[in-house]
Amino acid sequence: MSDSRRARLDTPRDTRRQIVRRPSVDADTFGVFAESFARYMGTAKFLLWMTMFVAIWVLWNVLAPRELRFDEFPFIFLTLMLSLQASYAAPLILLAQNRQEQRDKVVAEQDRQANARAHADMEFLAREVASLRMSVGEVATRDFLRSELRGLLGDIEDLQRQEPANETPPTPGEPAPRSAT
Incomplete structure (x- = not known):
């Protein structure tokens, strides 16, 4: 006897x-069926069909001759049919809800992750703006440069007013006269 067959x-x-x-059942396919069934049972169309079914059943078993009635006792078979439908509908609805x-x-997890990324991005951008x-506090701004240039222009104008009016400015190419100071 071989080792594999030995007890x-x-x-x-x-x-x-x-x-x-x-039987092997594809859970996803069955789940899709359960969801579509649960969705259909929650519609007005289903309620109208079910109401018509029950009304026809009741009317047939009340108004038809006794030989043609298929629910001889007071709607016992109808109750059984509705109970059977409910016993199948409840687990299918629960399966759809679970899915x-x-x-x-x-x-929700994807939203949480997106919110965390957005929060991290906002913190990063806040640090960058800060x-x-x-x-920018250390850089010379346009307004600062304008005020400095205006101040220098004012200084130049003051110096020009202080120079004697009789001196003529030198012509181009001619050396400027030296002051005696």
């Missing part, structure tokens, strides 16, 4: 037998 005493035998194979809850969790404000 091992330290490993318990599997006493369960699989008589019927479990929606999972999607909402994913969206550093720009600090560096």
Whole structure:
């Protein structure tokens, strides 16, 4: 007997037998079906169809001759049908709600991450603006330069007014006269 067929005493035998194979169901496909079913059950169209179904059922079993009625007892079969529909609808609606809850969790997590990134970006931009404000404080602005140039122009005009009026300015190419001071 080979080693693979030999019974091992330290490993318990599997006493369960699989008589019927479990059907494999694609959870996503079934979930999509459950969501579409739950969506349809929440519409006015479904309520109208269900109301018409129950009304026809009741009217047929009240007004039809006794031989043609299919629900002989007072609407026992109708109650059974509605209970069966509700017993299938409830788990499908719960499945659809669970799938929606999972999607909402994913969206909430993505929103949280986006908010965290936006917060980090805002903090970075705030730091950048603060550093720009600090560096602009050290840079000569246009208004500062204008005021300095106006001050220098005023000084030049004051110097020109203080010079004697009789001196003529030198002509180009001629050396300026030296003052006797």
